Amino acid sequence: MVELETEEKRLKRMYATLCEFAQVPDEEWNKAKTKLRSLRIEKNNFFIKAGEIPDKLAYISDGIFRVYYTSESGNERILVFRGENRLLSAYSSFLENTVSSYSIQALEQCNLLYITLSDYTALLNDHPCWQTITSKYSQMLVVEKERRENEFLCDDAETRYKKFILNYPGLEKRINQYQVAAYLGITPVALSRIRSKKN
Amino acid sequence: MVELETEEKRLKRMYATLCEFAQVPDEEWNKAKTKLRSLRIEKNNFFIKAGEIPDKLAYISDGIFRVYYTSESGNERILVFRGENRLLSAYSSFLENTVSSYSIQALEQCNLLYITLSDYTALLNDHPCWQTITSKYSQMLVVEKERRENEFLCDDAETRYKKFILNYPGLEKRINQYQVAAYLGITPVALSRIRSKKN
DNA sequence: AGGGTTCATTAACCTATGTTAATTTAATTA
DNA sequence: TAATTAAATTAACATAGGTTAATGAACCCT
Numbered sequence: 001m002v003e004l005e006t007e008e009k010r011l012k013r014m015y016a017t018l019c020e021f022a023q024v025p026d027e028e029w030n031k032a033k034t035k036l037r038s039l040r041i042e043k044n045n046f047f048i049k050a051g052e053i054p055d056k057l058a059y060i061s062d063g064i065f066r067v068y069y070t071s072e073s074g075n076e077r078i079l080v081f082r083g084e085n086r087l088l089s090a091y092s093s094f095l096e097n098t099v100s101s102y103s104i105q106a107l108e109q110c111n112l113l114y115i116t117l118s119d120y121t122a123l124l125n126d127h128p129c130w131q132t133i134t135s136k137y138s139q140m141l142v143v144e145k146e147r148r149e150n151e152f153l154c155d156d157a158e159t160r161y162k163k164f165i166l167n168y169p170g171l172e173k174r175i176n177q178y179q180v181a182a183y184l185g186i187t188p189v190a191l192s193r194i195r196s197k198k199n
Numbered sequence: 200m201v202e203l204e205t206e207e208k209r210l211k212r213m214y215a216t217l218c219e220f221a222q223v224p225d226e227e228w229n230k231a232k233t234k235l236r237s238l239r240i241e242k243n244n245f246f247i248k249a250g251e252i253p254d255k256l257a258y259i260s261d262g263i264f265r266v267y268y269t270s271e272s273g274n275e276r277i278l279v280f281r282g283e284n285r286l287l288s289a290y291s292s293f294l295e296n297t298v299s300s301y302s303i304q305a306l307e308q309c310n311l312l313y314i315t316l317s318d319y320t321a322l323l324n325d326h327p328c329w330q331t332i333t334s335k336y337s338q339m340l341v342v343e344k345e346r347r348e349n350e351f352l353c354d355d356a357e358t359r360y361k362k363f364i365l366n367y368p369g370l371e372k373r374i375n376q377y378q379v380a381a382y383l384g385i386t387p388v389a390l391s392r393i394r395s396k397k398n
Numbered sequence: 399a400g401g402g403t404t405c406a407t408t409a410a411c412c413t414a415t416g417t418t419a420a421t422t423t424a425a426t427t428a
Numbered sequence: 429t430a431a432t433t434a435a436a437t438t439a440a441c442a443t444a445g446g447t448t449a450a451t452g453a454a455c456c457c458t
Contacts, residue, residue, distance in 0.1 A: 139291055150276070156414070357444090376406065417442075425434070
């Protein structure tokens with residue numbers, strides 16, 4: 001069903017993703033490419049589990065992940081979804097070499113390209129573009145989180161649902177209701193009610 | 200009522216705040232000090248208003264600010280409070296030289312030390328410690344936002360209120376109920392109910 | 399000290415969402 | 429295809445929090 005994509009094409013897509021954060025000189029990119037490894041993660045398997053120390057910074061070439069944790073009351077809460085062409089990492093923990101407080105799980109069969117922490121640290125020390133990427137990525141996360149904070153402060157569940165659809169086009173068809181509800185902070189029952197309001 | 204504090208002491212406090220993010224060499228700190236200016240902001244006045252381009256990165260030596268915006272429906276929503284010994288800025292907008300989407304207002308008479316964007320940019324280019332501070336500050340913001348996201352996803356208003364008290368010790372006595380409610384994402388009436396539950 | 403302004407409390411009622419459980423629909427597998 | 433499991437819908441009821449309005453308390457004023 002899926003066409004075989006050349007490694008080259010995949011790397012090109014990854015390069016484009018990185019360049020959204022900072023200009024990466026050819027020389028640096030060539031260096032980085034030699035550090036990249038490929039990884040397939042089957043549906044429901046984990047990129048990292050809460051309590052582990054992350055050692056990978058990844059690019060998602062295919063598939064969807066959920067970043068989530070389990071609350072004290074035993075409910076799963078999803079912080080964010082990450083799909084094709086996005087970077088994937090338990091970010092703060094990765095940079096600070098501390099345990100991750102959340103888990104990252106594949107919701108489909110996924111393909112990654114990743115670099116290890118030690119290889120990434122070497123890049124960081126070698127050329128400022130990697131520092132810039134790291135910094136810009138943090139800033140992007142802040143903006144992302146602020147938008148979500150805004151939604152919780154200002155919007156009811158129905159509005160948040162509508163924004164979810166706009167924000168993650170097509171995602172709704174690839175994951176089940178339970179995951180969407182855990183992202184919105186409501187129950188699957190409440191989400192079903194919202195969906196049935198207007199057809 | 201307030202003892203006169205020497206400029207020197209205030210600078211020392213600011214230096215300690217910066218060093219929580221990265222080691223700042225004496226030479227760099229001396230350079231930075233020559234760029235710092237002092238600013239007093241009276242209660243209810245603004246450090247920045249939504250729609251303006253921020254040009255200051257500040258250190259709060261005294262007072263409390265609220266970072267907030269007004270929602271479409273006209274309600275004020277508070278993202279975060281910033282008090283003594285914390286840095287203050289419409290951060291992303293400051294770094295990217297874009298308009299701020301929120302306002303920052305003094306809830307008491309406040310005293311700041313600040314540096315302008317152009318002076319800060321010069322520092323950034325001069326020594327890597329400033330880049331590190333910037334990056335670490337972003338990471339701190341991400342962690343802060345994640346904690347708040349967690350609260351909205353997992354906790355009811357009463358629990359959020361209790362965490363607010365733990366999180367901002369003493370603040371409750373310095374600001375009124377309206378501000379606390381706007382931070383918690385509930386109405387003042389609801390907050391009053393929560394407060395009266397247990398004395 | 400009296401009169402006004404602001405802020406907090408309380409009450410009555412309304413609505414969105416949670417909870418539980420039954421039912422239906424869809425997806426998987428024998 | 430039938431049988432089984434998983435996922436989504438629906439209904440009935442409970443509750444947290446919103447809305448409005450009235451009351452009460454605290455703080456300013458000349």
